[in-house]
Amino acid sequence: MxxxxxxxxxxxxxxxxxxxxxxxxxxxxxxxxxxxxxxxxxxxxxxxxxxxxxxxxxxxxxxxxxxxxxxxxAQAQADVERRWIEALGPLFARYGAAPPPSLREIYRxxxxxxxxxxxxxxxxxxxxxxxxxxxxxxxxxxxxxxxxxxxxxxxxxxxxxxxxxxxxxxxxxxxxxxxxxxxxxxxxxxxxxxxxxxxxxxxxxxxxxxxxxxxxxxxxxxxxxxxxxxxxxxxxxxxxxxxxxxxADAAHRAALFSSAAHHTIMTRAISGRPARCLPNRFTDWGATADAQSPDYPIAYDAGKALNQAAKAVGETGYGAQWAGQGAPLAxxxxxxxxxxxxxxxxxx
CATH class of the missing domain: 3.20.20.70 (Aldolase class I)
Incomplete structure (x- = not known):
């Protein structure tokens, strides 16, 4: 049926x-x-x-x-969240911003x-x-x-x-x-x-x-x-x-029709949960980060703040540019x- x-x-x-x-x-x-x-x-x-x-x-x-x-x-873990904020600190500083002092569960x-x-x-x-x-x-x-x-x-x-x-x-x-x-x-x-x-x-x-x-x-x-x-x-x-x-914003659309579409990657860095994304500056950083990400969606609070800080000065490589392996056929x-x-x- x-x-x-x-x-x-x-x-x-x-x-x-x-x-x-x-x-x-x-x-x-x-x-x-x-x-x-x-x-x-x-x-x-x-x-x-x-x-x-x-x-x-x-x-x-x-x-x-x-x-x-x-x-x-999500289970709040103060030490995990503090270390995650510290790990992201240099990325925020690169774009003239400070990371949020604390993180919250943004989705109920x-x-x-x-x-x-x-x-x-x-x-x-x-x-x-x-x-x-x-x-x-x-x-x-x-x-x-x-x-x-x-x-x-x-x-x-x-x-x-x-x-x-x-x-x-x-x-x-x-x-x-x-x-x-x-x-x-x-x-x-x-x-x-x-x-x-x-x-x-x-x-x-x-x-x-x-x-x-x-x-x-x-x-x-x-x-x-x-x-x-x-x-x-x-x-x-x-x-x-x-x-x-x-x-989807202009950066996401442009990335979808770029060489990035041929190399999608599974990452936890953006949100705290595994997700398939077009490779960008955030996924590159996530591949080498040695800090444990907080629970989803607490980690996403930091990810969204970083994306906004970078976009404010014209850098669009920290967005959640989700896409599957069929992306080259878009x-x-x-x-x-x-x-x-x-x-x-x-x-x-």
């Missing part, structure tokens, strides 16, 4: 919910084109998330996905956000997806009672089986090729680094839930390959970064035109 059938999609494609890149305009354009648009609200509070949902609904009457972060709430996990739960139960988006973990039984039951279809990222069979046991409707098989943050439930656990092909087949065969393939998929042939592996849909993120509806098209191109490229 394909739970996406209830949404009336004409295209088996999901636009990945990329915090800091996806916008209401992009979400609506993708959904209006017959695919499933997504808006990421994990980096905002319930009030801002409601405004984003309202903005999408003002632009489309089609279903769309709302994505949430469900990480374990949905696991502890009752206001977000109440807002979602009231607004009832057609689809809700989870990244970094699973909510508790009460939150899942509340969202199911609101009529929401629930998706969760899985990077392993164990995570997919946990999603099934929790009552999730379908899993997003996030291969190691994928851009942005790894969806691992425990970022300190060993990572088998399964690629999209291997993970999708494994979860289709043994996970017990419908599977959405994600990671490295950039064109219609990639979508068709995912469907041939047994997936019910493909999720694409990097493919949408260069769309005019994206909120193209700059309006979101609706990209969906049309993907459909045209799908053989069969």
């Amino acid at each position: 394909n739970p996406l059938d209830s949404l009336g999609l004409s295209v088996p494609i999901i636009q990945a919910p990329m915090a800091g890149t996806s916008t209401p305009d992009m979400t609506a354009a993708v959904s209006n084109a017959g695919a499933l648009g997504s808006i990421a609200v994990g980096a905002v509070d319930a009030t801002a998330a409601r405004a984003m949902i309202d903005a999408v609904r003002a632009r489309t009457d089609r279903p769309f996905n709302v994505n949430l972060f469900v990480h374990h709430p 996990s949905f696991a502890a956000d009752d206001a977000m739960l109440a807002m979602l139960a009231d607004t009832r988006p057609a689809v809700i997806s989870f990244h970094f973990g699973l909510p508790d039984a009460h939150r899942i039951a509340t969202l199911k009672a609101a009529g929401c279809l629930l998706l969760a990222t899985a990077t392993s069979l164990a995570e997919a089986l946990a999603a099934r046991a929790a009552g999730i409707d379908a899993v997003v098989a996030q291969g190691f090729e994928a851009g942005g943050h790894r969806g691992m439930f425990d970022p300190q656990a060993p990572d088998a680094c399964l690629g999209t092909i291997a993970l999708t087949r494994l979860l289709v065969d043994r996970g017990g839930l419908p599977v959405i393939a994600a990671g490295g998929i950039m064109d219609g042939r990639g979508v068709r390959a995912a469907l041939d592996l047994g997936a019910i849909a493909a999720q694409l993120g990097t493919a949408f970064i260069a769309c005019p509806e994206s909120s 193209r700059s098209l309006p979101a609706a035109d990209l969906i049309a191109a993907l459909v045209e490229e799908m053989p069969g």
Whole structure:
């Protein structure tokens, strides 16, 4: 059974919910084109998330996905955070700035956000997806009672089986090729680094839930390959970064179409969690840093402050320029035109 059938999609494609890149305009354009648009609200509070949902609904009457972060709430570690600030100090000084005196948890996990739960139960988006973990039984039951279809990222069979046991409707098989943050439930656990092909087949065969393939998929042939592996849909993120509806800044777009696209790197330096990024000054520094990064998203507080300090004097190499291994295949098209191109490229 394909739970996406209830949404009336004409295209088996999901636009990945990329915090800091996806916008209401992009979400609506993708959904209006017959695919499933997504808006990421994990980096905002319930009030801002409601405004984003309202903005999408003002632009489309089609279903769309709302994505949430469900990480374990960060554990403050004063000594770790102090050493991290000290390690970053010379970088701040290079751009005439001082590091923040202390760091804070800038994103609240949905696991502890009752206001977000109440807002979602009231607004009832057609689809809700989870990244970094699973909510508790009460939150899942509340969202199911609101009529929401629930998706969760899985990077392993164990995570997919946990999603099934929790009552999730379908899993997003996030291969190691994928851009942005790894969806691992425990970022300190060993990572088998399964690629999209291997993970999708494994979860289709043994996970017990419908599977959405994600990671490295950039064109219609990639979508068709995912469907041939047994997936019910493909999720694409990097493919949408260069769309005019994206909120990616000029530096991110330029880097995407540079030689950096051929050498993406997994780093913890920017946010405290493993994430695939275009190589830049921050990832270069992170590859040699000898200090332990604080928990996500506490480390991200420092990373964002450094990026702003550098940008203030014209240096753009400290941004979170997320991208997957398919980045060299990126193209700059309006979101609706990209969906049309993907459909045209799908053989069969």
